[in-house]
Amino acid sequence: MKLEQLQVDARPRPHAQAIDLGMALLREHARTVYLCWWALWLPLGLIVALLSPHGFLSWNWVILWWLRPLIERSTIFILSRGVFGETISVRQALRAWPRLLRKGWIRTLTWWRPIVTGRGLYQPVWVLEGADGAQATQRRRVLGARGAYGSAAWFGIICAHFEFVLQLALLSLLGLFFSSVDEMNPFLLLQDEFAPGRWENHLPLVGYLISAGLIGPYYAASCFTLYLNRRAELEGWDIEIALRRLLRRRQSLLDRGAAKSMLGLLVAGFCLVLPAPDSQAADCSKLPVPGDTAASRASAVSAQQRQLRASIDSLSRGQEFSHWECVTKWEAKTKVPEKIDTDEESWLSKLFRTRAPDLPVAEILKPLVITLAIALIVWLLWRNRRLLGGLLPAARDPERQIASEIAGLDIRPESLPGDIPTSVLQLWQRGQRREALALLYRASVSRLAHADSLEIAPGFTEGDCLQSARQAERQGLLSQPAGVLFAEITRAWQAAAYADRWPQDEQLRNLCLRWPPALGGQS
Amino acid sequence: MLDGHLHLQTPEGITLPLTPAGPPKRALAWLLDFIFRLLLGLFMVFLINLPGFSGRLETGLMLLVAFLLLWAYPVLFEIYGSGMTPGKRIVGIQVVRDNGLPIGWREGVLRNLLRAADFLPMWYGLGLVAMLLNSDFRRLGDVLAGTLVVYRPQKKKTKAMPTGTPRELPFPLKPEEQHAILDFVERSGQLPPARRFELANLAEPLTACTGQASLQRLQDYAAGLTGNGHATRPDSQP
Numbered sequence: 001m002k003l004e005q006l007q008v009d010a011r012p013r014p015h016a017q018a019i020d021l022g023m024a025l026l027r028e029h030a031r032t033v034y035l036c037w038w039a040l041w042l043p044l045g046l047i048v049a050l051l052s053p054h055g056f057l058s059w060n061w062v063i064l065w066w067l068r069p070l071i072e073r074s075t076i077f078i079l080s081r082g083v084f085g086e087t088i089s090v091r092q093a094l095r096a097w098p099r100l101l102r103k104g105w106i107r108t109l110t111w112w113r114p115i116v117t118g119r120g121l122y123q124p125v126w127v128l129e130g131a132d133g134a135q136a137t138q139r140r141r142v143l144g145a146r147g148a149y150g151s152a153a154w155f156g157i158i159c160a161h162f163e164f165v166l167q168l169a170l171l172s173l174l175g176l177f178f179s180s181v182d183e184m185n186p187f188l189l190l191q192d193e194f195a196p197g198r199w200e201n202h203l204p205l206v207g208y209l210i211s212a213g214l215i216g217p218y219y220a221a222s223c224f225t226l227y228l229n230r231r232a233e234l235e236g237w238d239i240e241i242a243l244r245r246l247l248r249r250r251q252s253l254l255d256r257g258a259a260k261s262m263l264g265l266l267v268a269g270f271c272l273v274l275p276a277p278d279s280q281a282a283d284c285s286k287l288p289v290p291g292d293t294a295a296s297r298a299s300a301v302s303a304q305q306r307q308l309r310a311s312i313d314s315l316s317r318g319q320e321f322s323h324w325e326c327v328t329k330w331e332a333k334t335k336v337p338e339k340i341d342t343d344e345e346s347w348l349s350k351l352f353r354t355r356a357p358d359l360p361v362a363e364i365l366k367p368l369v370i371t372l373a374i375a376l377i378v379w380l381l382w383r384n385r386r387l388l389g390g391l392l393p394a395a396r397d398p399e400r401q402i403a404s405e406i407a408g409l410d411i412r413p414e415s416l417p418g419d420i421p422t423s424v425l426q427l428w429q430r431g432q433r434r435e436a437l438a439l440l441y442r443a444s445v446s447r448l449a450h451a452d453s454l455e456i457a458p459g460f461t462e463g464d465c466l467q468s469a470r471q472a473e474r475q476g477l478l479s480q481p482a483g484v485l486f487a488e489i490t491r492a493w494q495a496a497a498y499a500d501r502w503p504q505d506e507q508l509r510n511l512c513l514r515w516p517p518a519l520g521g522q523s
Numbered sequence: 524m525l526d527g528h529l530h531l532q533t534p535e536g537i538t539l540p541l542t543p544a545g546p547p548k549r550a551l552a553w554l555l556d557f558i559f560r561l562l563l564g565l566f567m568v569f570l571i572n573l574p575g576f577s578g579r580l581e582t583g584l585m586l587l588v589a590f591l592l593l594w595a596y597p598v599l600f601e602i603y604g605s606g607m608t609p610g611k612r613i614v615g616i617q618v619v620r621d622n623g624l625p626i627g628w629r630e631g632v633l634r635n636l637l638r639a640a641d642f643l644p645m646w647y648g649l650g651l652v653a654m655l656l657n658s659d660f661r662r663l664g665d666v667l668a669g670t671l672v673v674y675r676p677q678k679k680k681t682k683a684m685p686t687g688t689p690r691e692l693p694f695p696l697k698p699e700e701q702h703a704i705l706d707f708v709e710r711s712g713q714l715p716p717a718r719r720f721e722l723a724n725l726a727e728p729l730t731a732c733t734g735q736a737s738l739q740r741l742q743d744y745a746a747g748l749t750g751n752g753h754a755t756r757p758d759s760q761p
Contacts (some may be wrong), residue, residue, distance in 0.1 A: 009526030020545035021527040168650020242703030330689040
């Protein structure tokens, strides 16, 4: 058993999740497991069907149920190899099957054991561990502890219900197809008795054969992963795997270090030799020995005092008085509470403590707080007046906010020169093409915003302005030539500003020529 | 490596491990819900019978209650109970979207409407087969609605770790290796003594000693890693 080749995560998990892992494992080896199961299961079913007398036909599936634990052993065998990365062929599994029956099969088929629903957890003890007798009993007790057996037993009960559900589903499906067209009756085949010799008599056996043939491997695989989980938990498999991996990594690092150049060795050696930075701080021998009081004394007044001091010192240096111990220990860092807070608190409390008797703090604060609250409410109302205005049947507020800049261009009327086209052309001829186009564009937007009172809000982009202009044109607020001209100017400006494509002189002159009648308005 | 988890990675690079719940737990949750619905239905029938309505009104009300219990119960509980009907809550599973987000109306309604398909031909036969075939245990409704049933993350019980004197690691360890040391120290009490020492011996290159001493040294490392070791054994030097 090489744990490092384990194909499943060995970390202990709740029993229910361990059971669910069984399906994932089964899915990996589904072909082998199901082929092997059915290679044993189908002949067995055929033999039972042929040999059972007519009166026994609705109960002959019990024989299959009774022999099922022996067939489960093939599933456990295949998965136990598969879980360590060894693939088993169907032929190998079938060859190995008789060998798997050696241990514990009598008990499996006799007294009490067949109706133990959690047997799937115990099967590996006989099949894989090869234990029997007292040892097997002990193993079973250990593996079943901590609720593992309970989980397995409940899982067995649930699986029995799943089988029942599948049988019902199968019989209902057949019933739907076999019932007459006029009355669809899914319960057609769910009867006990049919006329002798009819094929319907074999339905209970067929139903069990199929449902247990689907659920049986699932049950065995899930109980097997529960067993694996339990063993991994009991024996710390995940820890062993992690430790082994760690050691291998360490070894490979060391090996690589050794194989590398001398320089690498030197560096590595240096790193290893380098002492930990804290070790000096914790060195007791370098600390000053406390208790030296000589420095703090004033000079002796008389010879007698000097003598007295000497005798005191000699006494206190003796073994009895100068026991000194240096203790090194680790302590958890205590989190320093935020200092500012405490300071502020103390400052506040100091203020209140000193001033409280003199000042009627409450009387001052109360109106202040009330005023603030009222101001807050008023401000909120003011801020949301648009929403409120929508509720009230009032006219639109006349003081619409007009943007002062669009896309970084100042559009206030006072920032513009008097004769726009002339200024633009002058700038253009002087070679300040960007300035010229910018002036033309912002003059246009400014005119639209102020003279034609288009809704141009702060934060509009060029596209938004254009959209707004088109809308105004559609509503008849803006003349058609003005709209067309504005669109052209916008396009020219955008092409120049963002794509570095400049209009021809002719084109600009044309724009300027059309500007006064269309957008120049009264000016 | 099979671990039964679904590792979803968020755009921030955080991995969310979800554990899809298998058929047994889900069947159990369904059974509990079925019982709750039955009890609720009986209670409603009792209430409807109380005032003495006319026969047709009574039938109408009962049909309404039956409809609500059948179709509205799972949808409403899953949407407003963070993906959990009472049965799921007791069992400890939860419906989420397959990207780990909580479900909304679309998912809740779709996956419960498709119950009818999963129920076919009788008692969720198709749903069970679909669940077993799907790698995330999704029934048809889950596949269509893009949902998953996962185990609810459980609060980790903080186990009392044997304390040691904090000590620095002899060489840097990867996070998973540090976890392994913590795991070992945490679970060493549950391992049989022989196995405990076997593992401790395995860690010899790390601890430079064997047996009990190695175990003690690992406990010291663990205390150093977690920072909650205490100085019960001060290494006093005169």
